Amino acid sequence: MTSTPLPRARPNGWYGMLILVATESAIFGTLLATYAYLRFRDPSWPPPGVAPPSVTAPLVLALVPVAASVPMGIASRTARLRRAGPLVAPIVLATLVQIAYLAFQVHLFSDDLARFSPRDSAYGSIYFTVLAVHHAHVAAGILLDCWLIARVRTGLTEYRRTAVMAIALYWYFVSLAGLAVTATILSPAW
Amino acid sequence: MAAACAPAVLASGCGPNQSITSPVTDPAREIDTLWWAMFAVGMVVFLAVMALLVLAFVRRRRASDPAEADRISYAVILGGGMFAPVVLLAVLFAFVIRVMPAVSAPEPGSTRLTVEVIGHQWYWEVRYPGTGAVTANEIHIPVGTPVRIVARTADVIHSFWVPRLNRKIDMIPGRSNSIELDVPRPGTYRGQCSEFCGLGHAEMAFEVIVQPRNAFRAWLDHEAQPAQTPSGGAALTGEQEFQSASCADCHTIRGTPAHGRVGPDLTHLGGRRTLAALTIPNTAGDLMQWIRNPQGWKPGSRMPGFASLPAAARQALVAYLESLR
Amino acid sequence: MAVESAAPAAAQRIDRLDRIWAGRPGLTGWLTTTDHKRIGLLYLWTSLAFFAAGGAEALVMRTQLAEPRQHVVGPATYDQIMTMHGVTMIFLFVIPLSIGAFGNYLVPLMIGARDMAFPRMNALSYWLFLGSGLLMYTSLLLGMAPDAGWFDYVPLASRRFSPGLGIDFYALGLILNGISSTAAAANFLVTIAKLRAPGMSLNRMPLFCFAILATSFSLVFALPALTTDLVFLELDRKLGFRFFDVAHGGDPLLWQHLFWIFGHPEVYIIVLPAFGIATSIIPTFTRRTMTAFPLVAVAELLVAFIGFGVWVHHMFATGLPAVTMVFFAAASLIIVIPSGIQIFAWCMTMVTGRPEYKTPLLFIVGFIVFFVFGGLSGITLAAVPFDQQVTDTYYVVAHFHYVIWGAAVFPLLGGLYYWFPKVTGRMYHERIGQTTFWLVFAGTNLTFFPMHISGLLGMPRRVWTYPGGLGWNVENLVSTIGAFLLTAGLVALFANLIVSAYRGAPAGADPFRGGTLEWATTSPPPRYNFAVIPYVTSAYPCWDVDDRADDRRRLEAGELVLEENHETPATTPVDGRLDEILHMPSESPWPFALGVVATLGTALVLSDHFLIAAAGVALAAAVLTLWHAKEPAPA
Numbered sequence A: 001m002t003s004t005p006l007p008r009a010r011p012n013g014w015y016g017m018l019i020l021v022a023t024e025s026a027i028f029g030t031l032l033a034t035y036a037y038l039r040f041r042d043p044s045w046p047p048p049g050v051a052p053p054s055v056t057a058p059l060v061l062a063l064v065p066v067a068a069s070v071p072m073g074i075a076s077r078t079a080r081l082r083r084a085g086p087l088v089a090p091i092v093l094a095t096l097v098q099i100a101y102l103a104f105q106v107h108l109f110s111d112d113l114a115r116f117s118p119r120d121s122a123y124g125s126i127y128f129t130v131l132a133v134h135h136a137h138v139a140a141g142i143l144l145d146c147w148l149i150a151r152v153r154t155g156l157t158e159y160r161r162t163a164v165m166a167i168a169l170y171w172y173f174v175s176l177a178g179l180a181v182t183a184t185i186l187s188p189a190w
Numbered sequence B: 001m002a003a004a005c006a007p008a009v010l011a012s013g014c015g016p017n018q019s020i021t022s023p024v025t026d027p028a029r030e031i032d033t034l035w036w037a038m039f040a041v042g043m044v045v046f047l048a049v050m051a052l053l054v055l056a057f058v059r060r061r062r063a064s065d066p067a068e069a070d071r072i073s074y075a076v077i078l079g080g081g082m083f084a085p086v087v088l089l090a091v092l093f094a095f096v097i098r099v100m101p102a103v104s105a106p107e108p109g110s111t112r113l114t115v116e117v118i119g120h121q122w123y124w125e126v127r128y129p130g131t132g133a134v135t136a137n138e139i140h141i142p143v144g145t146p147v148r149i150v151a152r153t154a155d156v157i158h159s160f161w162v163p164r165l166n167r168k169i170d171m172i173p174g175r176s177n178s179i180e181l182d183v184p185r186p187g188t189y190r191g192q193c194s195e196f197c198g199l200g201h202a203e204m205a206f207e208v209i210v211q212p213r214n215a216f217r218a219w220l221d222h223e224a225q226p227a228q229t230p231s232g233g234a235a236l237t238g239e240q241e242f243q244s245a246s247c248a249d250c251h252t253i254r255g256t257p258a259h260g261r262v263g264p265d266l267t268h269l270g271g272r273r274t275l276a277a278l279t280i281p282n283t284a285g286d287l288m289q290w291i292r293n294p295q296g297w298k299p300g301s302r303m304p305g306f307a308s309l310p311a312a313a314r315q316a317l318v319a320y321l322e323s324l325r
Numbered sequence C: 001m002a003v004e005s006a007a008p009a010a011a012q013r014i015d016r017l018d019r020i021w022a023g024r025p026g027l028t029g030w031l032t033t034t035d036h037k038r039i040g041l042l043y044l045w046t047s048l049a050f051f052a053a054g055g056a057e058a059l060v061m062r063t064q065l066a067e068p069r070q071h072v073v074g075p076a077t078y079d080q081i082m083t084m085h086g087v088t089m090i091f092l093f094v095i096p097l098s099i100g101a102f103g104n105y106l107v108p109l110m111i112g113a114r115d116m117a118f119p120r121m122n123a124l125s126y127w128l129f130l131g132s133g134l135l136m137y138t139s140l141l142l143g144m145a146p147d148a149g150w151f152d153y154v155p156l157a158s159r160r161f162s163p164g165l166g167i168d169f170y171a172l173g174l175i176l177n178g179i180s181s182t183a184a185a186a187n188f189l190v191t192i193a194k195l196r197a198p199g200m201s202l203n204r205m206p207l208f209c210f211a212i213l214a215t216s217f218s219l220v221f222a223l224p225a226l227t228t229d230l231v232f233l234e235l236d237r238k239l240g241f242r243f244f245d246v247a248h249g250g251d252p253l254l255w256q257h258l259f260w261i262f263g264h265p266e267v268y269i270i271v272l273p274a275f276g277i278a279t280s281i282i283p284t285f286t287r288r289t290m291t292a293f294p295l296v297a298v299a300e301l302l303v304a305f306i307g308f309g310v311w312v313h314h315m316f317a318t319g320l321p322a323v324t325m326v327f328f329a330a331a332s333l334i335i336v337i338p339s340g341i342q343i344f345a346w347c348m349t350m351v352t353g354r355p356e357y358k359t360p361l362l363f364i365v366g367f368i369v370f371f372v373f374g375g376l377s378g379i380t381l382a383a384v385p386f387d388q389q390v391t392d393t394y395y396v397v398a399h400f401h402y403v404i405w406g407a408a409v410f411p412l413l414g415g416l417y418y419w420f421p422k423v424t425g426r427m428y429h430e431r432i433g434q435t436t437f438w439l440v441f442a443g444t445n446l447t448f449f450p451m452h453i454s455g456l457l458g459m460p461r462r463v464w465t466y467p468g469g470l471g472w473n474v475e476n477l478v479s480t481i482g483a484f485l486l487t488a489g490l491v492a493l494f495a496n497l498i499v500s501a502y503r504g505a506p507a508g509a510d511p512f513r514g515g516t517l518e519w520a521t522t523s524p525p526p527r528y529n530f531a532v533i534p535y536v537t538s539a540y541p542c543w544d545v546d547d548r549a550d551d552r553r554r555l556e557a558g559e560l561v562l563e564e565n566h567e568t569p570a571t572t573p574v575d576g577r578l579d580e581i582l583h584m585p586s587e588s589p590w591p592f593a594l595g596v597v598a599t600l601g602t603a604l605v606l607s608d609h610f611l612i613a614a615a616g617v618a619l620a621a622a623v624l625t626l627w628h629a630k631e632p633a634p635a
């Protein structure tokens, strides 16, 4: 019977995030299933007058959050093993990349909005909704990062360790969801 | 009376005109058989479990040999909870698959007659493609003839249902579903909307009137004719009144300039049995009341009241509508 | 068994624990509480208040339907009341009562923990639930309640056919409610996985906790379908999107699919905790362990799992392809097996035990009767052609009131009696208790049995009135009489409990000689639940007399008393080995604050004040930052 925690045990906060991720996956699953369902029902997809999405930019962009997960993973490992190691720097790096990513995505999003509207067709509705939901997740993640940086600047505690691990998990999920979202919305272009 | 009759009715299949257990056609009868079979087996299962509860109540003693008790328990649990259901449900499943074709949608063109029924908040538009006939809330069909009913909606989801003749089928925007009616006996069978569709859902009923073939032919020929211009008197004033008092914006009377599509086609209103989807009988007095204040009869109805119209004008309208046989 | 008369060393430790865990006094205490028991009680009172509201709505409906062509209320009022009745009973009564109240109060006690894994998030769940309920009931007070039925089919619920705010109250209120339930489910999952007392491996976990576990899994995966559906609806309604608009490539059936992908798992979410209650009560009153324990545990999980594959049985009349329907009919039949296993396990436990028919057990017997009956009518509905006849008739209304009333509400009422002594420290009145059971049992049957017949005679549901002459009159009159009898029974039942809470005989720690850990502590339990964290060596730890005697020794010796700080032990998820001591947060005002901000924000979206609502989001972020500003001291 000891009150020093095992070095590798996952804290409850991490389990909590795991469940959040599970329920969020179900949300993305529902969105993408809706996309498939509507597409299956509508022979003209995208509808006449709407060009299929361009492929290159979104495809490259989708890899960015995946890449940014690497520094988050490094930070998370440091925290999990309670070792001295790279912690603040990788998180800052990841955050900067994420911010650039989001800025670019928002730019693409408004370009799309100028081309066609979610009010014109079910295609537009689901297209913009899926993207907006994903961007909102990125934005929320960036806020979490900022909060995290402010916290771990002054060193690691048990509480902050949990936070690093949980937020890293969140980012893995967001970047995977990004891949699924991109693959789905680009599908009409293939 | 109803008190004494209700259980009897359920068993004998005589009375009420919207009962699932008084089938008239083959599909309805097959479903009825399915129901009674499930009911009988279900009762046996129910009583078996009740017997266990009674046994527990009577025994009230701890098993002397816990291991033995557990063995018996497992046997009952697996037998009753797994073995019996697997067997009974497999039989039920086979039964279901056998009945399904009888109630499935008929292929287009597989019947001699097709009738289009279009749900509106809150009445039924009835069209006979290939003829000009359009009516409302009454579906006339010939006896002993398969008829394909195409069910569509003009607004929200409704559901077409005549329990004694067949299963129900939803009317869904963007889809057209269908169902077959093949009725061996002349008669009048009640149907009712069975998907919640707003304020008038409770008063969205209709009748299927099954006629001998000749009578049906005659009816259809007549129904396809445009309305006759009244020869004079109140009815003639009524016709003018109808065109000027905005009735024509919503109603069609074929053969006149009235071409509204909001309300029912009134070309042969005088020949209908009821008004406003079986809400009131079609008599001069009721018609008068209806025009004055439809909401009073059928709250929420999309037809505005015409209490502001002079009584004489309303009387003329009634005379005119009555003349549209 | 309980730690009542303690030796000096023990008394000192208990004293210290009392001081460490003391909450704030008075109203602030309740607003800032993170005590799972207080939160459970808040859930209890709130959900019962909504039960009374939903019941009052039911009585208005029954009065209106007592005879043909009455005009007690018109269709506009009836439709609102009918919708609010369904929404209230499902989202504001059964689920909050079973999961929020029973789950919260009992799970930590049953697993020997001192609180939930995330005590503040637990409080947040409650405040969001309260906010969603108040929001939806505001609509009724304003006379613009949702009126498209509890499953709210489009296009009836679209802006074109329901231009008022009613549907927006429904959609936004349920989104808020869903967030609350998701948070609660996540909390239970982590609590059950990580906070079990040392020694409580999965196979020793009480079946009630298995039920809550299964329910929480279902919630986590089912609610997103509803939430997404509601978001689509609001986007269509508020911003003119086209998800459900056929003219622009949308599809009204999309709504139905997503609703029922949530809706069917939902019905098992409703019954599973009740199953758990049954499996708690039966062993206690038959004086034996649950027979086929592992089979029942697996069955509970299976019901939740298969429940995800049957949703189309709510859409058999929409004209889907026959193969689709056959597939879903088969799945609906398969789910009978885990249900059957449980039914027979309960019965056989009673047959091979020595049942003592006290009030809680009576309710469980009633539950079995109703569940079997309602389950069998469910099977008839899974038979496609028959469902195509009776769907949307009173036969379906009869089916689900039998399963919900019988299979969920009966165990909940039995549970209220069963844990009443634990919560209040006093006994209820046994003879009155039994009388109320018979009243409620008779009332429920009288109310809902005739609905099978009126359904078979062709009476559609959701009609505000009906013509005479179709053979439905007697059935409806009997239903109405039954509803009033039922109400009388319920009033007597609650009167019994309320009076007993003040006048009942002191109950002691363990009046029924229950087997699970909640009976090991005092009634009512102290804020920290257990003075010493119990060790568990079987599935019925309270029947292990030696272990519980050892608790007293360990208390004196200070083994696993954790009297330094707000602490509870964490164990490994499967075999329940101790792995760390957790520091638990204490009272906090922020969950309440966030609940208020979220509710007001939702109200702003509802009334189209999108910009101010965006400011609300910023405010919520600020609250969250404050919430997390103070780090707990390191363990």
Ligand code: HEA
Pocket (backbone or CB within 6 Å): B045, B049, B080, B081, B084, B085, B086, B088, B089, C267, C268, C270, C271, C313, C314, C332, C333, C335, C336, C339, C340, C341, C343, C371, C372, C373, C374, C375, C376, C378, C379, C381, C382, C383, C387, C390, C391, C392, C396, C399, C400, C403, C404, C407, C408
């Ligand atoms: C507590 C909630 C609950 C539960 C447990 C159930 C259980 C079941 N339900 Fe029910 N159901 C609802 C709540 C519930 N339902 C609600 C709320 C609706 C309507 C929603 C609305 O439209 O508003 C509904 C509607 C509904 C429909 C759609 C009806 C329609 O709208 O047309 C169907 C169709 O298949 C169905 C089927 C079933 C089945 C097969 C079960 C099975 O799980 C039952 C299994 C149990 C048993 C069978 C009894 C015990 C078993 C034995 C004793 C073993 C021996 C048995 C045999 C040998 C057969 N239900």
Ligand code: HEA
Pocket (backbone or CB within 6 Å): C045, C048, C049, C051, C052, C053, C054, C055, C056, C058, C059, C061, C062, C082, C083, C085, C086, C087, C089, C090, C093, C094, C148, C149, C150, C151, C397, C401, C404, C405, C409, C447, C461, C462, C463, C464, C479, C483, C486, C487, C490, C491, C494
């Ligand atoms: C948990 C679920 C639940 C419960 C318990 C009930 C309970 C009751 N329901 Fe239910 N009902 C639904 C869920 C439920 N219902 C749903 C989902 C629908 C479908 C809605 C729709 O179609 O959209 C429905 C629809 C429905 C209809 C059909 C409406 C229609 O189609 O037009 C009817 C008609 O009679 C009805 C009647 C009743 C009655 C008489 C009760 C009675 O049992 C109620 C008795 C209860 C009371 C009278 C309250 C007493 C409470 C107290 C005394 C509390 C005291 C508290 C304190 C002291 C703190 N209900």
Ligand code: CUA
Pocket (backbone or CB within 6 Å): B119, B120, B122, B157, B158, B159, B193, B194, B195, B196, B197, B198, B200, B201, B202, B204
């Ligand atoms: Cu049309 Cu109900």
Ligand SMILES: [Cu+2]
Pocket (backbone or CB within 6 Å): C263, C264, C267, C310, C311, C313, C314
């Ligand atoms: Cu279901």
